[in-house]
Amino acid sequence: MSQSIQIIPEIRDVIVEAGGKDIFKCFQCGKCFSVCPWFQVLATEFPVYKIPQAVKLGVIASSEDKDVIEAEVKEIFGCVGCEACLKECPRGVDIPGIIRAIRRIFVDYGTLPQELKSAISKIQGTGNPLGEPREKRVQWCEGLDVPIFQPGMEYLYFSCCLPAYDARLQKVAQATAKILQRSKISFGILGPNEECCGEAIRRVGSEKVFQKVAKANSTSFGNSGVKKLLTTSPHCYTTFKNEYPEIGMDLEVLHQTQLFAQLIDQGIILPRKTLNKKVVYHDPCTLGRQNGVYEEPRKVLSSIPGLEQVEVENYNRQFSICCGGGGGGLWLDLPMEGRMTNVRIRQLHDTGAEILAVACPYCLQMFEDAIKVMNMDMEVKDISELLLESL
Numbered sequence: 001m002s003q004s005i006q007i008i009p010e011i012r013d014v015i016v017e018a019g020g021k022d023i024f025k026c027f028q029c030g031k032c033f034s035v036c037p038w039f040q041v042l043a044t045e046f047p048v049y050k051i052p053q054a055v056k057l058g059v060i061a062s063s064e065d066k067d068v069i070e071a072e073v074k075e076i077f078g079c080v081g082c083e084a085c086l087k088e089c090p091r092g093v094d095i096p097g098i099i100r101a102i103r104r105i106f107v108d109y110g111t112l113p114q115e116l117k118s119a120i121s122k123i124q125g126t127g128n129p130l131g132e133p134r135e136k137r138v139q140w141c142e143g144l145d146v147p148i149f150q151p152g153m154e155y156l157y158f159s160c161c162l163p164a165y166d167a168r169l170q171k172v173a174q175a176t177a178k179i180l181q182r183s184k185i186s187f188g189i190l191g192p193n194e195e196c197c198g199e200a201i202r203r204v205g206s207e208k209v210f211q212k213v214a215k216a217n218s219t220s221f222g223n224s225g226v227k228k229l230l231t232t233s234p235h236c237y238t239t240f241k242n243e244y245p246e247i248g249m250d251l252e253v254l255h256q257t258q259l260f261a262q263l264i265d266q267g268i269i270l271p272r273k274t275l276n277k278k279v280v281y282h283d284p285c286t287l288g289r290q291n292g293v294y295e296e297p298r299k300v301l302s303s304i305p306g307l308e309q310v311e312v313e314n315y316n317r318q319f320s321i322c323c324g325g326g327g328g329g330l331w332l333d334l335p336m337e338g339r340m341t342n343v344r345i346r347q348l349h350d351t352g353a354e355i356l357a358v359a360c361p362y363c364l365q366m367f368e369d370a371i372k373v374m375n376m377d378m379e380v381k382d383i384s385e386l387l388l389e390s391l
């Protein structure tokens with residue numbers, strides 16, 4: 001391994017104060033570098049372990065050297081928060097946490113990519129990263145008879161911003177609502193009072209805006225008498241389950257694949273229609289590696305008659321590679337040849353599967369875009385869509 005880097009004490013102190021206390025624990029063995037998905041895209045150009053040590057925050061304060069600032073911003077906002085490094089580090093160094101702390105400092109100085117600035121300001125203004133009006137948040141369920149949540153209902157269904165507004169992803173929320181209705185699960189939605197969960201902006205480093213939306217959502221859940229939350233996105237799932245407790249929220253949270261697997265086990269859902277296709281499942285980092293939900297999505301797929309499941313050899317479950325959409329990556333406009341999405345979609349396509357099954361709106365969007373650009377012959381479907389087709 002190359003020579004170790006000595007961090008400047010003043011810079012280290014600022015990073016620690018912003019929440020990156022693990023910076024002391026790293027002994028620069030470089031193991032994180034070898035598992036970071038950027039290694040497969042950029043080879044030696046993204047040396048994870050050096051970034052927190054080599055960053056020069058003083059340059060930002062003085063704004064003297066634009067090239068250095070640009071290079072640092074590119075590196076610091078390149079991390080997709082997949083946590084592959086955290087799982088492999090022999091010292092348990094929270095590298096994504098250190099990078100997030102550095103991002104907080106950058107955000108305080110307004111030094112971040114324009115696309116991320118825009119997403120943060122849209123969330124602040126309209127409660128969603130697309131800047132769509134709040135009253136349109138219920139558009140996805142028009143004609144589906146989905147009620148506003150009332151006390152006594154079992155689940156509050158939280159669709160996530162993308163399935164609420166994006167025409168393709170609305171189909172995922174619609175499939176989910178139809179499955180719940182067929183299963184006679186009592187559920188409702190918050191409607192226009194729903195705000196973005198704030199996961200992506202927290203990972204981008206915008207802690208103040210995250211705190212604002214988290215408090216607004218938590219208050220709405222409390223006022224509505226919600227006890228159980230059901231999410232379509234693993235990003236909403238992990239934030240409600242693992243991060244909202246920091247602000248006092250204590251609700252049961254389920255990802256929809258977990259509920260579907262339970263309903264299948266209980267015989268409440270019985271997939272009958274045959275789908276004679278070969279399918280590969282992509283483990284989203286946030287659901288799999290970060291929350292250990294590996295088997296429920298596979299159980300749902302294996303309950304569908306005719307569906308043949310294949311795996312990406314060596315790169316499944318905790319070794320899955322990020323779709324590139326996490327940590328703000330979804331909003332970054334990276335050149336096509338420099339995207340980690342391409343590495344992953346090639347692995348998935350090489351299995352010979354006709355269908356790529358996903359359980360995350362970010363993955364669906366990233367992979368559909370890549371398939372179009374790379375002219376590949378593979379369909380991307382959310383597990384809810386496949387399950388509904390088979391009922």
Ligand code: SF4
Pocket residue numbers: 025026027028029030031032033049088089090091092093095
């Ligand atoms: S694996 Fe852990 S200890 Fe080794 S360089 Fe990476 S963060 Fe540091």
Ligand code: SF4
Pocket residue numbers: 032035036037038048078079080081082083084085086095096
């Ligand atoms: S979280 Fe993922 S992308 Fe970020 S440094 Fe770690 S391995 Fe690389």
